[in-house]
Amino acid sequence: MNINLKIWRQKDKKDKGRFKAYKLQNIDPNISFLEMLDILNNRLIKEKLEPVAFDHDCREGICGSCGFMINGQPHGPQKATTVCQLHMRSFNDEDEILLEPFRANSFKVVKDLSVDRTAFDRIISSGGFVSVDTGKAEEANSTVIEKSNADEAFLSAACIGCGACVAACKNSSAMLFTAAKVSQFTLLPQGEPEQKERVQSMVATMDEEGFGACTNTGACSAECPKEISQENIARLNREFIKSQL
Amino acid sequence: MSIFRILTSSIGKKVLMAITGLLLSFFMVFHLFGNLFLFVSEQAFNSYVEKLNYFKPLVRVAEFFLLLFVFSHAYTGISLWWSNRKAKQKSGSYSKTNTSQAARTASITGSFVFIFLITHWATFWYKFNFEHPESYYQVVLGNEVGFGNPFFSVFYIVAIALLGYHLKHGFLSAGQTLGIKGTKYEKIYVGVSSLFWLWIPLGFISIPLWFGFIKQVVSP
Numbered sequence: 517m518n519i520n521l522k523i524w525r526q527k528d529k530k531d532k533g534r535f536k537a538y539k540l541q542n543i544d545p546n547i548s549f550l551e552m553l554d555i556l557n558n559r560l561i562k563e564k565l566e567p568v569a570f571d572h573d574c575r576e577g578i579c580g581s582c583g584f585m586i587n588g589q590p591h592g593p594q595k596a597t598t599v600c601q602l603h604m605r606s607f608n609d610e611d612e613i614l615l616e617p618f619r620a621n622s623f624k625v626v627k628d629l630s631v632d633r634t635a636f637d638r639i640i641s642s643g644g645f646v647s648v649d650t651g652k653a654e655e656a657n658s659t660v661i662e663k664s665n666a667d668e669a670f671l672s673a674a675c676i677g678c679g680a681c682v683a684a685c686k687n688s689s690a691m692l693f694t695a696a697k698v699s700q701f702t703l704l705p706q707g708e709p710e711q712k713e714r715v716q717s718m719v720a721t722m723d724e725e726g727f728g729a730c731t732n733t734g735a736c737s738a739e740c741p742k743e744i745s746q747e748n749i750a751r752l753n754r755e756f757i758k759s760q761l
Numbered sequence: 762m763s764i765f766r767i768l769t770s771s772i773g774k775k776v777l778m779a780i781t782g783l784l785l786s787f788f789m790v791f792h793l794f795g796n797l798f799l800f801v802s803e804q805a806f807n808s809y810v811e812k813l814n815y816f817k818p819l820v821r822v823a824e825f826f827l828l829l830f831v832f833s834h835a836y837t838g839i840s841l842w843w844s845n846r847k848a849k850q851k852s853g854s855y856s857k858t859n860t861s862q863a864a865r866t867a868s869i870t871g872s873f874v875f876i877f878l879i880t881h882w883a884t885f886w887y888k889f890n891f892e893h894p895e896s897y898y899q900v901v902l903g904n905e906v907g908f909g910n911p912f913f914s915v916f917y918i919v920a921i922a923l924l925g926y927h928l929k930h931g932f933l934s935a936g937q938t939l940g941i942k943g944t945k946y947e948k949i950y951v952g953v954s955s956l957f958w959l960w961i962p963l964g965f966i967s968i969p970l971w972f973g974f975i976k977q978v979v980s981p
Contacts, residue, residue, distance in 0.1 A: 754940025
């Protein structure tokens with residue numbers, strides 16, 4: 517298949533950036549999207565041009581490194597799929613594909629499609645952990661946890677922190693990410709002792725980092741590659757209100 | 762955490778917005794109850810308004826709080842809109858898939874409802890409170906500022922329809938902000954929400970529709 521790419525090229529944080537067009541021919545529809553970019557980059561290197569920068573690591577959809585906008589959608593058109601798990605067969609021959617970085621003032625562009633998502637790390641380090649003694653593996657296995665809570669906590673913990681929620685949101689809100697990270701602890705007994713400080717601190721850091729507020733449009737969950745539900749945001753709100761009472 | 766920090770946090774502002782929005786929505790029930798006396802008779806409507814005049818001090822206190830809720834709701838709305846604007850980069854394409862139009866346009870519909878409220882106070886509310894008309898019924902259905910004037914009727918219908926659309930997002934959004942989603946109360950809340958975004962606005966719209974276009978009772 518032949519494809520027409522329009523890719524956002526930006527040298528560094530200071531550069532204004534612009535779209536540049538690239539044409540790729542005879543692309544195997546069964547290769548992954550990132551492999552297609554690898555082919556483009558090999559060609560650019562051979563031509564002694566600057567390759568397109570994009571984040572990636574595991575390429576198995578579990579690390580959260582990859583992610584950019586494909587035709588206005590974070591991670592592209594396939595539901596519940598990270599860009600590394602997306603294949604070229606999701607597109608048609610001669611399609612024009614627009615690639616841009618995740619856009620948010622809290623996610624500054626490092627280069628091309630790569631953005632600085634360390635704001636998420638700072639939200640996590642402000643409270644997304646358990647510092648009380650939770651014992652050894654035996655204690656974890658012998659702690660009685662309601663099945664529904666264990667399942668819910670697992671679903672929340674599935675968040676890979678890729679930032680698609682922020683990119684999808686018209687307000688660049690990090691509520692879904694923060695909510696998932698608060699939820700995974702809230703639902704388990706080990707998270708209980710530090711719950712109040714955790715939710716207050718993580719919400720305060722989220723605000724300080726300049727993310728917008730949630731207006732409940734639901735775009736984040738709709739575009740989340742791990743399908744993190746809106747119920748997490750309701751739980752975060754509940755826990756935040758409870759922590760103030 | 763101090764009350765100031767709560768109210769300046771993003772969730773705190775949203776909670777304030779949700780509570781004031783819900784209180785204003787509940788007020789609509791009382792308002793519509795009064796308005797429906799227009800369908801009974803001129804005398805019934807006038808005597809209802811006279812009864813409210815009897816409780817004037819109480820009504821004034823209620824009005825003060827309603828005004829406070831309106832401005833708190835608008836202030837938090839503008840404040841959140843401003844911080845969200847700062848958070849977003851101007852360039853770039855954003856995802857609109859799977860989100861409702863009502864949610865994306867809530868600030869626009871809310872602004873229009875605020876303009877409507879100002880005209881509502883400047884016309885009906887002002888005339889009822891400061892001009893002491895002989896018949897309140899004639900003011901509402903007359904052609905000066907009332908539904909005898911097709912311009913006012915159409916403006917009123919459009920404004921209430923937009924209010925309903927605003928509440929279609931707002932009421933459910935308030936439930937999400939107050940953490941009702943995912944609890945056992947969610948189903949009841951969603952059921953009740955249609956009363957506020959659909960049936961009550963339809964009740965308000967029925968008045969200009971009936972008296973403005975179907976059965977004009979006040980001759981020009």
